[in-house]
Amino acid sequence: MPRTLPEPSVDSFDLTVILSALADPGRRALMTALYQRPDPIDCSVLAEEADLGLSNPTISHHYRVLREAGLTRTLVVGRQRIVRVRRDDMEKRFPGLLQAVLGGE
Amino acid sequence: MPRTLPEPSVDSFDLTVILSALADPGRRALMTALYQRPDPIDCSVLAEEADLGLSNPTISHHYRVLREAGLTRTLVVGRQRIVRVRRDDMEKRFPGLLQAVLGGE
DNA sequence: TCAATTGTTTGACGCTCATCGAATCGTAGC
DNA sequence: GCTACGATTCGATGAGCGTCAAACAATTGA
Secondary structure (H helix, E strand, C coil), X not given: CCEECCCCCHHHCCHHHHHHHHHCXXXXXXXXXXXXXXXXXXXXXXXXXXXXXXXXXXXXXXHHHHHHHCCEEEEEECCEEEEEECHHHHHHHCCCHHHHHHCCC | CCEECCCCCHHHCCHHHHXXXXXXXXXXXXXXXXXXXXXXXXXXXXXXXXXXXXXXXXXXXXXXHHHHHCCXXXXXXXXXXXXXXXXXXXXXXXXXXXXXXXXXX
16 A cells, blocks of 8 residues: 655645745756656656756755645655646646646746 | 836746746735736835835845846836836746736735 | 935845755665 | 665755845935
């Protein structure tokens, strides 16, 4: 049974936190690559695809920021981390935001 | 003849700069108040309306950040600064973004 | 011309953040 | 159990940002 890393509830979404998370180019590159995919994906595969040129600790940090902002959900499967965009939750709270920010990149 | 303070062209809009500008609560409060208005307005009147509890230098700094991000246009009329949202330019470059960020506040 | 007013710039301070190397944690496989 | 490996955390460092007081600039009105 897969574990889920801590994440905020929809009600506690904070626009300042969300915009700060999306303001960083590296995190936005991760989000854009993730947003284009229909299905969840392995963290490291996505990071390699995004080709950020950052160290593992830094990438891990960025994933955490995205998750704690409520943008992503992370499942723990063995040594892997499977990540996905929280589309419905984001759409419910800030409709059109993800499309406006990530859609045109 | 009114002078216009320096601002970026639509082509040089940078999403990182725009999101960073909107990520600050004070600046977003200014933008939200400004976005709800159909017409341009005096900077200090808007700032008073937004009730930020910040010093004049800080407010002036925030206005500059918003302007240099391309979010606002500032006209110099005597000692006053008349500010407005660059709706069309923003819509052209990042459709739906302002509505998604400022519409629900 | 001069004083008052309004907005900006400068300089400084404290805080946060992005980043990395090294250490740590947890799982997989033997 | 033990080792290898993937991911996170810790600690440190450097850069950037928000903030304000003080100095500066520009306009108004007498």
